Amino acid sequence: VLYASTAPRTVALEDDGLFVLASYYLGIAHPPGYPIYTALGKLFTLLPFGSVAYRVHLLSALFGGLTCAMLWLCARQLFEGRIPAYLAALGLGVSPVFWSQSIIAEVYTLNTFFFLVLVFLGLRACPPTVAGAAPQQTRGLLPWMAFVFGLSLANHWPLMLLVAPAFAVLLW
Numbered sequence: 001v002l003y004a005s006t007a008p009r010t011v012a013l014e015d016d017g018l019f020v021l022a023s024y025y026l027g028i029a030h031p032p033g034y035p036i037y038t039a040l041g042k043l044f045t046l047l048p049f050g051s052v053a054y055r056v057h058l059l060s061a062l063f064g065g066l067t068c069a070m071l072w073l074c075a076r077q078l079f080e081g082r083i084p085a086y087l088a089a090l091g092l093g094v095s096p097v098f099w100s101q102s103i104i105a106e107v108y109t110l111n112t113f114f115f116l117v118l119v120f121l122g123l124r125a126c127p128p129t130v131a132g133a134a135p136q137q138t139r140g141l142l143p144w145m146a147f148v149f150g151l152s153l154a155n156h157w158p159l160m161l162l163v164a165p166a167f168a169v170l171l172w
Contacts, residue, residue, distance in 0.1 A: 023038050
């Protein structure tokens with residue numbers, strides 16, 4: 001709600017106009033193309049209110065909020081109390097850089113959402129409080145991790161490939 005209320009009602013800076021146009025016409029943004037963001041953006045252009053640019057901005061706002069929720073879930077896996085989880089999610093959510101990317105048509109909030117979903121699944125597969133996770137639990141989550149990682153490659157593959165070694169360390 002905070003992101004949606006502060007999102008620009010028209011085209012903004014950075015690649016905003018490019019992603020709005022690509023979403024509206026189902027076109028191809030600059031390489032690597034961002035097909036998932038474009039397809040989801042097209043769905044948001046069909047909303048019955050606001051300008052087309054604002055509707056695509058809402059997509060980034062949605063994934064900005066979902067990213068904060070995923071960070072809360074990850075923090076709950078790592079810490080006992082809820083207060084540290086709320087502080088982590090709030091700290092990310094109101095940080096100037098994350099906020100700036102959550103109110104314009106930009107692919108980074110979807111990227112951070114995929115990243116934190118993978119971290120959460122990794123923490124579930126190999127809980128930090130247990131010496132080793134049960135093989136059944138790990139086997140059930142690894143295919144989901146592979147699926148989410150594959151989806152993330154259709155959004156911003158260079159960034160996801162850069163963090164791939166971190167997932168290996170997390171699972172190790």
